[in-house]
Amino acid sequence: MPGPETSGEGVRFRVASPDATQLWLCLFDAGDRETRLPMSRDGEGLWTVDIAGAGPGTRYGIRADGPYDPGQALWFDPDKLLLDPYAQAIDRPFAYDPALAAPRGEGGDTAPLMPKGVVIAPLHPVAIQPPMFSPGGLIYELQARSFTMQHPDIPAGQRGTISALAHPTIIDHLRRLHVGAVELMPVNAWIDERHLPPLGLRNAWGYNPVSYFALDPRIAPGGLSELRDTVAALHAAGIGVILDMVYNHNGESDMLGPTLSLRGLDARSAFRRDADGNLINDTGTGNSIDCNHPAMQSLILASLRHFVTQTGVDGFRFDLAPALGRMPDGFHPGAPLLTAMRQDSLLADRIMIAEPWDIGSGGYQLGRFGEPWLEWNDRYRDDVRRFWRGDPAMLGALATRLAGSSDLFGAGEHTRTVNFIAAHDGFTLRDLASYAHRHNEANGEDNRDGHGENFSWNNGVEGASDDPAIEAARQRDVKALLSTLFCSRGTIMLTAGDEFGRTQRGNNNSYAQDNAISWLDWTGRDREIEAHAFALAAQRAGSAGLSGTKLLTDSDVEWLDEHGAPLTSEDWENPARRRLIMRYRGTGLALCVNGEVEGCRFQASGQSIDVPGRTIVTLEGQL
Template identity: 40%
Template sequence: MFERFLPGNPFPLGAYWDGRGVNFALFSASAEKVELCLFSEDRRELQRIPVSESDGEVWHTYVPGMLPGQQYGYRIHGPYEPSRGLRFNPSKVLLDPYAREIGAHLKWDDAVFGYTVGDPDQDLSLDSRDDASFVPLARVAHTMFPWTDDRAPAVPWHKTVIYETHVKGLTKLHPKIPPELRGTYLGLAHDEMIRYFLELGVTAIELLPVHHHIDERVLIEKKLSNYWGYNTLGFFAPDFRYAVANCGLTCAEQFQSMVRSLHLHGIEVILDVVYNHTAEGNQLGPTLSFRGIDNLSYYRLSSEDPRYYVDFTGTGNTFNMRHPRVLQLIMDSLRYWVTEMHVDGFRFDLASSLAREFFEVDRLSAFFDLIHQDPVLCRVKLIAEPWDLGPGGYQVGNFPVGWAEWNGKYRDCVRRFWKGEGGMVSELATRLAGSSDLYEASGKLPHASINFITCHDGFTLLDLVSYEQKHNEANGEENRDGTDANWSMNCGVEGPTEDPAILALRTKQKLNFWLTLLTSQGVPMVQAGDEFCHTQSGNNNAYCQDNEISWLNWEPTAEKLFFTQLVQQLIWMRRKEPVFQRRHFFQGREIRGSDIRDVVWIGPSGKPMDESEWTSPAVQCLGVRLSGDMTGVVDEFGNPVEGSSMLLLFNASEQPIPFVLPKRRGSLRWERILDTDQPRLAPERLAAGETYTLMGHTSVLFRGERPTEPLPPGEFLEPILSE
C-alpha cells in the first residue's frame, strides 16, 4: 500500500486528487486523534494512515500516488461521554462529510451504533465492535465532465412554471423509456421525457432530494424505504440509487449529463435540499458520520443535558447552524451543486429551522447573510419551505427579499374555497392577486409566492377530490402518520366509484383547481402526475412507498389524454398572456382618471363587488377582470407589453348563479375559453352585459376581444373543446 505521506493542506475540505496524489482534510474541533482508513472494493480495511497535522481544527494529510476510485473512511479518537455531548468511538468508521461519491452503502447491523443496542444504559454504554463491513464508505472522486457550452436557462421568475417530481418515480413505469434507464438520472433526461416537458410547457424541474440518503432501519424491517429521500447523509454526493450501473459514467457524471440535456432545451433544474437535519437521528441513532466526527459542533444539543438533541425537524436532530464550520459545509455544498453540477436553484426543506440562531426564528440569521453575500448563490433561484416543527416555526411571508416561498396559505385557501367553505372570497382574491398581504410590505414581488395546490407531501389532485380522510395503512403506522388537515372533498363517495354524477363533479373540481392555479399571480408549481390524474389511493404521506403507489403510471387512457392536453394548453396560455405574468402587484385603482383598472373584482351583477359581498359568509362566488393593457410587464427595451384582457368567474356553491358579463370599452365582446362544467364546449363570443349562467362548482375563463385587431377563432383550447 502507501508508504509515504505528506502534511498536505487544510483546504479544501474533503478528498481532492490533483493528478499526483490525494489531499485529505477533515474538520473536528474536539478529536484527539484521526486515522484515515483505506478499503478495498469488498470492504476489507487495507491500511490506516495517521492524520497528524491539524490546522485551525482541520486535520489533513496528503497521499502521493493515490488515484480516484479509492474507498476510504475515518476513525476518530476522543472521549465517549454523551452527558457532555461527546460521542467519539474509533471502532466506528465514519463517512467524510465532504464525500462527493459514495462507494459502499449502508448495511444495517447493531455494530453501526456507537452504543450497545439493548443495553439498559442505552446510549450511555460504549460499543466496541468494528463496523467497517456495514457502513457507507466514501470514494475519492474526480470528474472532468465535458460541459462544453452549457448555459443556465436563467428563466425569469415571472415566467417560471415548476414541475415537482421524483427522479425514480417519474420514469420507473414509463413504457417508452428503455428498461435500463427507467428510474434514473439518464431516464429523466431521455428524449421522450424532454419532449414531454417541452409540450407540457413547464420551465423548471424541481427534484425531490438527490443527495445521498439512507433508509431508516425501522422502514427496512417493514420492507419499506425512505422513498422521498429526506434523510440525508452526504451533502455533496448524488444518490447512486438513480444511477445506471456499468454505463461508463460515474453517478456524478450521469447527473451532470441530465442537467446538460435539460439546459440544452431551456429547462432549469431545482433541487429539494435537506440541510436542517441528518440521517443519524436522535441519541439512539447510528454513528455514521457527523456524530462521531464532532457531535458538539454539528448538532444542536440541549442546553440542559447535552446527551439529547434539539429537534425542530421531527427527525431526532437539528443541524447546528450557529457553528461557522456547519455554515461552511452548507455553503460549500450549495456552491458545489451550482458550480460543478450546474443546478439552477434550491428548495430548502423546513427552512425555518435554518433561521433559528438560538431558539426563535431570525429572519436576519447568519445563513441568510451568507447566501445574499455569496457571488454564486445570490444569482440562483432560492425557495423556502417556510415552516418547521418548532414553536413559531410557521413563517410564511417572513423570509428575506431574494427568497421565494412555498405559499401554504395559498394552498389552504384555494382548497377551502372549492370545498365550499363560506367567507373565503376576500382571501381568495388576495391569493389570486399574488398574496400582497404576505410579500408586498417587505419589498418583495408576486413571484415570491410559489403557488401550489398539491405537492409530494399530501394528497394528489385526484385524491384531493376523491377522499376526505387519509388512508395511510400501507405505511405501517396504523394510519397515524400524515396530516388530518387536508381540506379535501370526496364529492359524495370515499374513494373509487362508477357513479357518473360523482365522477362529473370530481372532473369539475380538478379543472377548477387547474384553472385557479394557472391564472393566479405568482409562480405555479405542478406536482408530477396530477396532469393525468395519478392516484395514491388516499395515501397522503407516501414517503416510504417506493412502488406503484408513488410511481407514475403512464399507460394512456382517454381521461389522461384529456386532462394532460387541457393542462398543457392552460400552461401555454399562461406563458403567452402577459396578464398572468405580472412582475408587480396590482394597484386596483383607476389610473390617470380613466375608467380602466388593472384589476376589478366583480359580483354577479357585473359591477365591482360591494362591502356586503366581500364580508358575507354566504357569498361563494367571485369574478375578476384583468386588464390586458395594464400588465406591468415590459420587454427587453423597457416598453410596456400588452395582451388580452381576461375575465375569470368562480362559483364554489352548489347552485347556478346568473352572472352579468361586465361591460368593456367600445362594448366589445368576451370569448368563453373554458367552462369547467362543460369543458368540451367550443369557444363562443358573448356580448358584454349579457347574462351567463355560472353552474355550481364551476369556474369560467373569458378572453376579451381586442379593439385593434380581429379575434383569432378559438386560439387556445379549441383542439380539446371541439372534440
C-alpha cells in the same frame, strides 16, 4: 478546506474533528481489504494525510477515536467506519442496520455495512449562466425515482434515474406543460429511518440525508456526471433545474440513531443541543443542524457551490428553511448563513426557495424571508382547497390568493409567493376530491402519521368509485383546482402527475412507499385532465397578465359579481357568495369563477357566457 484533493502526485485527505484524539484514513481495495493510515492533526482540529499514487476511484472511510459520552455529544468509536462529510461520491446506497447505532464496544466493526467514499476526478467547471428560470413561471416538483419507474417509453435499465429526465419523451411532456424549472426532490445520499426496515418499507423521498455532496446511487448510478448531463439536456430544452436541499437535519437521527458521519467526527459543531446536552429536535427527525456554527456554515456553502460549479443548476429549494436562520433568540432573515448565501458570488443570483416553516419555536415564518427569496405559500394551498371544498366565507381569501397574496408579500411591488395546491407531502390533486380523510395504513403507523386536516372532500364516496357521476364530479374538481393554480399571480408549482390525475389511494404521507403507491402511473393517466393542463399551461405562457409577479391591486383588476356589477363590501362579507369576475383593466383578460354546483350565466359589458358549476373560465376580450 476539508475533503479529498487530487494532484499529479496523489490525494491529500483532510477531515475536521476538533475533539478527536486520533483519526485514521481507511483505504479499501477491490476485495474490501482495509488499510488504516493515521492522520496528523493541526492546531485547529483539521486532520491530514497524503497518499502518494492514489487517485480517482480510491475508496475510503474514516475512523475516529476519542471520548465517548453521548450526553455531551461525543460519539467517538473506532469500530464505526465514517463517511467523510466532504466525500463527493459513494460506492453504494446506505442501508440501515441496528449495528450502526450500537453503543461503543457493542456493535462490532461497521465497515461491512457502510458505503465507502469514492475519490472522483474533478469535473471541468461548467460555464455559469444566469438562472434559466424566472419567477412567475411553473416549477414542476418530482422525485427522480418515482417519476419514471413505470414509464413505458423509458428503457428498463434507465427507469427511476436522473438520466431518465433527459429522455426525449420526458422533455416533450415538460415542454407541453411549459415547465420553467424542474425541482428535484433530494438527490443526496440518504438512509432509511430505523423503524422502516422492520416494516418492510424504504424511504422513497430522500429527506433523510447522510451526505451533502454525494448523490444517491439509486437515482444517480452515473454519479455527478449523470446530474450534470441531465441539467445540460434540460437547459437545452429551455428548462431550469432546482435542487431540493435538506440542511436542517441529517440521517443520524436522535440520541439512539446511527453513527455514520458528522455524529462520529464533530457532533458538537454539527448539531444544536439544549442546556442539558440533549439534541434539539426542531425538525421532527431527531436532530437539528447547527447552521450558526462556522463549520456547518462552511459545509453548507461548499455544498451549494459544488452543485452550481459542477452541474450548473439554477437554484435551490430549502427544506424546513427557518432552520437556516434560527438564532438563539429566534429566526432572523439576516442570520449569518442566509446573509452569506445572498452575498456569495456563486450563489447570489441563484433562485432560492424557502419552505418557510418547521416545528421549532417560532418556526412558522411565511412571508419573512425577504428579497430575493421565493417562499412556499401554504396559506394559498389551504384557502384554495377550502374554497373548492365549499367552506363558507372564502371568496375574499380566494381573490387575495389569485392576486398574489398581498397580505403575506405586500412589502414590495412584486409577490414572492410559490403557489401550490398539492406537494409531495400531502394528498394529490385527485385525492383531494376523492378522500375526506387520510388513508396511510400502508405506512405501518396505524394511520396516525401525515396531516390530519387536509381540507379535502370525497364527492360522496370515500376512495375509488364505479359511479360515473362521482367520477365526473372528481374530474371536474381536479380541473377547477388546476385552473385556479394556472390563473394565480406569482410563481406556481405543480407536483409531477397531478396534471393527469395521479392517485396515492388516499395516502398523504407516502415517504415510505417506494412502490406503486408513489410511482407515477403513466399508462393509466387521465388524458382529459392532462389535455386540460396542457391548455392551461399554453394559455398562461402566452399571457403576461397570468404569468406576472407584480402584486395586483384595484388599479390593475376590478372585481365584479356574475352580473357585471362591482362587488360591494356586503358581497365580500356574504359567507354564501361563491361567484365573481376578476377582470384585468385594459387587457381584455377576465376570470369567471363559479364555485356553486349549478351553472350560471356570467354577464359584463353587454356580453355573456355560460359557466358550468365548480369551474373557472379564463377569457380574452369577451367580457
